[in-house]
Amino acid sequence: MTTTTATTPVPFLDLAPQHAAIGADMARAVTKVLHSQQFVLGGEGRALEAELAAHCGARHAIGCASGSDALLLSLRALDVGLGDCVVTTPQSFFATVGAPARLGARVDFVDVEPGTLNLDPASLEAFFARCTRDRSGALREPRQGTRVRAVIAVDLYGRPARYDALEPLCRKHGVALIDDAAQAFGASAGGRKVGTFGDVTCLSFYPTKNLGGAGDGGMLTTDDDALAERLRSLRVHGSGKQRYVHEEVGWNSRLDEVQAAVLRVKLPHLDAWNAARREHARAYDDGLRGVAGVRPLDAPGAGVESIYHLYVVRAVRRDALRDHLTQAGIGVGVYYPLPLHLQACFSYLGYRRGDLPAAEAASDEVLALPMYPELPVASRERVVAEVRRFYGA
Ligand SMILES: *Cc1c(COP(=O)(O)O)cnc(C)c1O
Numbered sequence: 368m369t370t371t372t373a374t375t376p377v378p379f380l381d382l383a384p385q386h387a388a389i390g391a392d393m394a395r396a397v398t399k400v401l402h403s404q405q406f407v408l409g410g411e412g413r414a415l416e417a418e419l420a421a422h423c424g425a426r427h428a429i430g431c432a433s434g435s436d437a438l439l440l441s442l443r444a445l446d447v448g449l450g451d452c453v454v455t456t457p458q459s460f461f462a463t464v465g466a467p468a469r470l471g472a473r474v475d476f477v478d479v480e481p482g483t484l485n486l487d488p489a490s491l492e493a494f495f496a497r498c499t500r501d502r503s504g505a506l507r508e509p510r511q512g513t514r515v516r517a518v519i520a521v522d523l524y525g526r527p528a529r530y531d532a533l534e535p536l537c538r539k540h541g542v543a544l545i546d547d548a549a550q551a552f553g554a555s556a557g558g559r560k561v562g563t564f565g566d567v568t569c570l571s572f573y574p575t576k577n578l579g580g581a582g583d584g585g586m587l588t589t590d591d592d593a594l595a596e597r598l599r600s601l602r603v604h605g606s607g608k609q610r611y612v613h614e615e616v617g618w619n620s621r622l623d624e625v626q627a628a629v630l631r632v633k634l635p636h637l638d639a640w641n642a643a644r645r646e647h648a649r650a651y652d653d654g655l656r657g658v659a660g661v662r663p664l665d666a667p668g669a670g671v672e673s674i675y676h677l678y679v680v681r682a683v684r685r686d687a688l689r690d691h692l693t694q695a696g697i698g699v700g701v702y703y704p705l706p707l708h709l710q711a712c713f714s715y716l717g718y719r720r721g722d723l724p725a726a727e728a729a730s731d732e733v734l735a736l737p738m739y740p741e742l743p744v745a746s747r748e749r750v751v752a753e754v755r756r757f758y759g760a
Pocket of ligand 1: 433434435436459460462463521547549550570571572573583584585
């Protein structure tokens with residue numbers, strides 16, 4: 368039995384309790400793979416694909432090597448390439464925008480909703496209104512006239528983006544919709560689970576994600592049979608039904624059997640882990656309500672369930688609060704300190720500070736507090752007490 372005192376460090380994330388609970392099950396599953404001598408594209412991967420598809424209610428799930436690769440594969444399967452335009456959010460992990468850039472597409476950014484930091488449908492609608500249509504009816508982006516092919520929405524911190532608005536908007540304009548759900552598998556909105564929104568969903572099993580492997584891994588889900596078949600081909604170098612006969616150039620991007628076996632042990636626990644995170648989030652919300660200077664993001668509305676990959680507040684004097692908590696032994700993080708449209712590698716896109724004010728303000732104010740299912744209640748209470756102390760509340 369450990370007790371939390373006023374000076375016990377509170378890590379930002381602690382994976383050890385999970386390992387203590389199910390480490391033996393994982394070791395057994397990995398040993399089974401070693402004995403099978405089947406390491407790539409075998410029974411564990413196929414079983415995980417089926418189980419994960421069933422968990423979220425998608426028709427198809429296709430394993431791949433990482434969440435970043437899932438984004439690359441999805442864009443390629445939707446024919447996004449050189450001279451195309453992809454629209455996305457400036458508040459995300461770099462992979463969201465690295466994927467279209469690596470495929471030679473132009474990236475355009477639209478602003479975020481201040482209360483959720485997810486892509487703002489009104490901002491996307493305003494972007495579409497500034498686009499032109501060519502003679503074939505295809506949408507052309509306003510700056511360079513590249514063809515608008517896809518939108519990548521991100522379910523930031525574990526909360527689904529506004530698909531009720533984004534899906535009809537993209538459909539109306541003939542633009543594909545990709546869900547970067549690397550932070551949100553298990554979340555839901557309007558009675559639908561993440562994994563079923565848009566044309567295709569990209570998942571990551573990076574070890575710190577809510578469903579994390581013992582290394583890198585990723586998956587795609589879709590209801591579209593033709594898209595699923597193309598994704599299965601693209602992850603093995605674009606090979607067709609016949610081995611060594613290639614219909615297009617793809618990648619080597621598979622989820623290996625060891626990862627699949629580990630993830631199959633973890634998947635049945637995911638809903639309970641996410642419920643524990645929601646409980647912590649509610650308690651943080653309650654504990655910080657009314658403290659002048661700090662504001663939790665909006666609580667999810669009716670019918671929306673976040674999985675709280677991160678618990679994020681907006682804070683006045685954020686850097687000073689971060690230093691205060693760090694000195695008190697409390698782990699915190701800033702996601703993300705520089706919005707994507709202002710990254711040096713994208714200076715060629717021509718964005719300037721002031722172009723996307725909601726995203727820019729967020730980068731100066733966001734702070735993520737310790738969040739993981741097994742976070743001790745006493746630790747959580749110490750975090751709340753230290754935040755309140757900082758603001759004199
Ligand atoms: C983690 C993450 C990715 C990339 O996943 P990897 O498996 O690390 O390649 C992509 N998008 C978002 C929003 C992420 O959080």
